[in-house]
Structure formats: structure tokens, C-alpha cells
Amino acid sequence: MNIRGTSALVTGGSRGLGAALGRALARQGARVVLVAREEADLERTAAAIRGEGGLAWALPGDVGDKEQAQYLAGAAAALAGPVDLLVHNASTLGPTPLRLLLDTDCEDLERVLAVNLVGPFRLTKVVAGAMAVRGEGLVVHVTSDASVNAYARWGAYGVSKAALDHLARIWAAEMEGTGVRFLTVDPGEMDTRMHSLAMPEADPASLADPAAVADRVVSMILGSAEIASAARVEAAAWPGERPLRAAS
């Protein structure tokens, strides 16, 4: 899809992959609205993008709260225009250190599902109908290899991501022919705060730089017309044949 001039809503946009994606999208000329709960980090990220000449707004909010879905979608559209690109990047691991399912509180599983699964459902529900009337739109779901592999101690998160992958496939089946497309991206292991919470012993040098992963994801978005809707793509496996050119 063409990114220049599009309105992009990125959740979990204050740090890590979300912040890097916001910056990479803004470099391609997108009008970027970043959503996260922590207002100070979020504003810093948006200000950094604006400092590079990009267009970015910080919208504090919680995707896990039903009452905020109308606000997030409405305010984003008011600020940047009707949402053309929705990136579901926000997610929570639940309590860390990660624990076995037998030790997981019911409420903690519910909260993980609310943020990682129900939140994306609600935001897509609020924006995708309008995308279909305009005949175009792209919804990107950020997933994890925990969605396909049953890792001990990753229960709540893994279940939410497996369901998210399937949610994307069903959206794609239901919206086929409308011009609204869906893409599921597994970014791989990155040097982020989330990763250090989950696996504090990991050597950061062995992990990917979120900025480099964000560039790959943006390259996927640019080439998304050639990727089947609902495809699950690993960022590390994305060929990257399409060079990322700065938008002129």
C-alpha cells in the first residue's frame, strides 16, 4: 500500500517496536497517531518523530478498555484523517516473571486477553467498516512465535496471540472483496523492554534491533498488495527485495 499521506494508528506506540514503527511510517510520509497508556513516554516518542520532520500525535489511552475504543478511533481520525492503516502492536505479557498456567490468576488471563485480543477486535470493529466504504485499508496484527509454539510459562500471552492470528484470518475471510486487507507479522525476538521482562537472562546482543524490524515491517506494508490477506509473515524471513526508499 502507498503510505505517503495515509493516516496510521499504531497501538503500543510509546516504546520498542511500536515507537520504531511510528518513526518508520512517518519517514515514509504517513500521518501517525501513537497510542499507549504512559503519557510521558508517548509524548517523547511523538516529539522525536516531529523533530525529524514527521507528522505524529500522541494519544494516551488503554486499548484494553471498551469505553476507550470509540475515543481512540474517533480522536485518531479527527487528528490524522480516516484511519487507513491500523497497527495492533500493543500487548501485555501479564505478570512477570512469567508463570505456569496453574499459577496464573483468572483475572490476569482475562486482562491479557482484553489487551491482546479483545482490544484489537474492538478497534478493528470501529474502523474497518469505514475502510470498506472507502474501498481500501490495511490492518496489521503483531504476533509472536508463542502463537504457534506451546512454550511453558507463556500461557496467557501465547493463547492471546494464537487467537489474534485466527482473528486476523476470520476478518480477512469476512472482508474479502472490500479492499480491506489484513496482515499478521511475527517480529521475532527483539531488544525491547517486553523481552527483558519475559527473559531477563537473554543477551541483548543476540536480539534484533526494533528499528531494523520496523523497517522490514514497513517494507511489508509497502508490498502488502502482493501478500495474501491474512498471511502470517515472519519479519526475519521477509525477503527485503524491495529496497526501502525515502518518500520523495
Place this chain on the structure above:
Amino acid sequence: MARGAPPPRGVVTPATWPRDEPREERLLLLDPAARTWTDARFGDLPGVLGHGDLLVVNDAATLPASLRGRTEAGQEVEVRLAGRAAGGEWWAVLFGAGDWRTRTEDRDAPPVLRPGQRIALGGDFLAEVRAVDPASARLVRLRFDRGGPALWTALYRHGRPIQYAHVRAPLALWHVQTGYAARPWAVELPSAGRALSAGLRRDLADRGVRLAGVTHAAGLSATGDPALDARLPLPEQFEIGARTVSAIAAARAQGGRVVAVGTTVVRALEGQAARHGGRIQAGAGVTDLVIGAGHRPRVVDGLLTGLHEPGSSHFELLQAFAPRDLLAAAHAHAAAHGYLAHEFGDSCLILRAS
């Protein structure tokens, strides 16, 4: 009308809550050429329209446009946003103490405010009165104390959807959105498209009926001041995209009909055509076109709308599409046969048969 009392004869009963299954809602088919009407269900719509027809919807999302405030003198006031004015300011209509359980027309008059006075809207959120309408002191122009994301965050935090005395409980923002809402330009639900569920939109697409959108800043339905009500609708902002212009041209070329979903869409399309010598072209603007019996539609062939009472400004607009006596007779039929009116009510399609 008192709550719970039966409506007077000839008045369509208000719907008191959103209903679950739009296909089961009623649809009155009115053919102005044949001068006939037929009772149908909303789910019959895909069968009534055909290949090449185009439905044009208003994709404006509904704002939480009602804010409870307090003047500097400590008086309670309800601020209902009416639309955006130039320079980042907003038009608003003020109401006195009380809430939605009282009909808009029976609400206390607001305190008379002067330019420079401020209204506290919750937390530290403030609006300053910039101008007061000379004819109706309740119509004011406001400037909020913030802009950008902070303004939208405050509006959604402190605002509620405008409520209705005929609705049985407070409405949440989820209740007053269409299934294809984008930018929050409307201060009340563009209700004609409320029943167009995703399932129905898909059935329409399967029939070869296309869907396109305009964005129109639907304004207030009532202000509580008869003099101000007589000026409704106030000038409203709209935007029509190139894709919609080509969809209209394609429908024309195929002999299809252009059906506006709601009076706001008629206003946007006909308003834009009136500005450009009868031709529709992409663009944005503000329309003050008031449509009535004397207006000959240049773009719109038919209208999907609610059931509007004779005498209302919406009923005036319908007369651009069907003669007054036929509309009045059809309305009496709807009233006598249990149709429901207002935001969550039944629908009427005014369209010549293909």
C-alpha cells in the same frame, strides 16, 4: 408527550432503544412516480435495489457532544456542541439545569452568557464564550482551552452522546455510531444508516449495489428555542471524495439510481452540486442549502431515511422527492400501522421503481 402515554393519533411512536436485528425493522417503500407505498422489512432492501444502484452514506462518526458545565457564577449548564466554526472554535447550544429526561423543548433556558465568560466542563477543562448569537442567546461560539490530542482526549473524557427524552436509558457512544463511521464530525447519529449492518452491506454488494461515502457534519436535531429551531439545519461542513464522485458517475452511466442514506447526504451532494452549476465534484465546504418542495435534485434520485413528521425540517426536505400529500398519507399509514420513529426507528425509502 408524557413518558409512557400513547402518542396522539397520526404521530409515529418513537423507538425507545436500539434494536438487535436490523433486518426485522420495518421499511416503508414509497414510489413517488406510481404514488404508492408498500410495507416491507429493512432486510428486503437488497432485493429492492439492484445492480448498478449506488447507496451514498454519511461516514461521520458521532461525537460525545453533550458536556455538563458550570458557569463562573456557579450556574449549571449543558453545552451541546453544534459543529465546528472557523479558527478552531465551535458552535454550541446551551441548556439550563436539568438533563435529558426532560424534553429538549421543555428544558430551562440557560443563563445568558457574554463573550469572555468561561464554562468549566470537568477537571480543568474550560471553554470561553467568544460570541453570542444576536437572535438566540443560547447559540454561542466557544473556544476550548486546549487543542490537538489534548482537546480530543478531554472531549471524549467529559462528553456524553446527546440524549433523548423518548429513549428509556442513557445512551453510550457505542449506541450512536453507524457501522462505517470515521471522522467524528456529527453531533448526533446520522441515523438513516444505523440499520445498515455489515451483513446487509455484504448482501447489497452481492446484488451489485455499490456503497460510497461522504462526510457531513450532521448538526443538532433540536435546540429547545422555537426561533432557533426554525433556522435548522445550521450551515454544516461536508467533504466529498473523488472515489464517491466516480461512483456516482458510474451509477449514472449504468442507468443505476443514486440513493442518499439520510438527509445529511442529500444536503452534502445537492449542496455541492448547487455550488458547481449542478455538477457533482470532489471537494470540501460548508453548505447552507435548505432543501424543500421547490428543490429539483440534481444528483440524488432517492432517499433512505426515517419517518419524519409533517411540519419538521426533515419533512420539508422529503418534498424534493415526493409530493406533500403522498408523504403525509404515507406517514399517517406508518403511524396507524405501528412503525417507530426517531434515531432508532424504522425506515422509509423514497425511490421510483427501476
